[in-house]
Amino acid sequence: MLVSLATFIADALLGSRYGGAEHPAPESWNAVLETMLGHRSVRNFRPEPVPDSVLAMVVAAAQSASTSSNLQCWSVIAVRDDERKARLSQLAGNQRSIREAPIFLVWLADLARNEAIGRAQDASLEGLHYLETLFVGIIDAALAAQNAAVAAESLGLGMCYIGAVRNHPEAIAAELGLPPRVLPVFGMCIGRPDPAKPAEIKPRLPQPAVLHLETYAAQPQAIETYEAAVKRIQQSEGQEAAGWIRRMLNRLASKESLNGRDRMREAIANLGFEIR
Numbered sequence: 001m002l003v004s005l006a007t008f009i010a011d012a013l014l015g016s017r018y019g020g021a022e023h024p025a026p027e028s029w030n031a032v033l034e035t036m037l038g039h040r041s042v043r044n045f046r047p048e049p050v051p052d053s054v055l056a057m058v059v060a061a062a063q064s065a066s067t068s069s070n071l072q073c074w075s076v077i078a079v080r081d082d083e084r085k086a087r088l089s090q091l092a093g094n095q096r097s098i099r100e101a102p103i104f105l106v107w108l109a110d111l112a113r114n115e116a117i118g119r120a121q122d123a124s125l126e127g128l129h130y131l132e133t134l135f136v137g138i139i140d141a142a143l144a145a146q147n148a149a150v151a152a153e154s155l156g157l158g159m160c161y162i163g164a165v166r167n168h169p170e171a172i173a174a175e176l177g178l179p180p181r182v183l184p185v186f187g188m189c190i191g192r193p194d195p196a197k198p199a200e201i202k203p204r205l206p207q208p209a210v211l212h213l214e215t216y217a218a219q220p221q222a223i224e225t226y227e228a229a230v231k232r233i234q235q236s237e238g239q240e241a242a243g244w245i246r247r248m249l250n251r252l253a254s255k256e257s258l259n260g261r262d263r264m265r266e267a268i269a270n271l272g273f274e275i276r
């Protein structure tokens with residue numbers, strides 16, 4: 001039987017995504033899906049700069065994401081300066097990838113731009129100060145960022161989100177000169193992946209664990225299958241077979257495991273958000 005190259009690639013990517021376990025048949029397939037299913041976080045970069053033209057296209061993709069009520073309540077700061085990246089890295093768990101990536105993007109929930117427009121027109125801005133509007137900014141920033149991630153990957157770049165910019169949100173805001181009512185949501189390292197340190201695709205939960213049909217139904221069996229698959233892969237890569245569950249629970253175990261983000265409510269208030 002002849003198998004087309006596209007089917008072969010699709011099958012390989014789906015196999016990796018589900019850790020060799022049962023996965024959807026690649027009956028619908030295209031280049032966008034190939035980019036998306038090929039995602040892996042890249043934390044090792046080559047030093048070549050990301051040209052302005054590439055940054056502009058990545059941001060155009062970000063701006064093409066849907067945005068609640070077309071409010072466009074997000075911004076992004078592109079940091080290339082080595083010293084600023086070093087300071088940001090220090091504030092974000094001292095992560096080497098921030099210093100190494102030729103460009104570090106900081107994605108922002110930005111209510112300040114729309115607020116300034118309203119103030120200039122003496123308009124009522126009561127709705128700005130509700131938790132819902134902060135959600136809108138955070139959701140918009142996340143949707144834009146994920147479009148940017150896919151765009152960057154489609155151009156052969158690698159990326160990794162950096163949630164640790166929320167470890168010290170006020171200090172990050174000061175470093176980036178953020179006005180009040182702008183929240184750093186996460187950072188994103190972007191650059192050419194270092195071929196000497198390739199990143200692997202990380203398998204996800206089986207679909208029945210996340211895809212509920214009509215009504216919610218927990219699927220403990222799917223989680224057991226996943227745990228076994230993750231342990232098998234870890235063993236085959238010569239790592240400790242720690243599985244997924246232990247790491248997931250460690251991350252949720254305590255206030256300390258939030259790495260400073262336990263004070264997010266206070267940080268948000270300090271950044272000028274009145275949460276009603």
Ligand SMILES: Cc1cc2nc3c(=O)[nH]c(=O)nc-3n(C[C@H](O)[C@H](O)[C@H](O)COP(=O)(O)O)c2cc1C
Nearest residue numbers: 039040041043095160161162163164186200201202
């Ligand atoms: C919002 C968010 C924040 C993250 N923060 C970090 C981070 O601070 N450092 C890091 O190395 N990876 C970070 N990651 C990457 C995740 O660890 C990674 O996506 C996850 O382990 C799955 O691996 P994969 O992206 O290779 O599939 C973050 C991912 C997301 C979505």
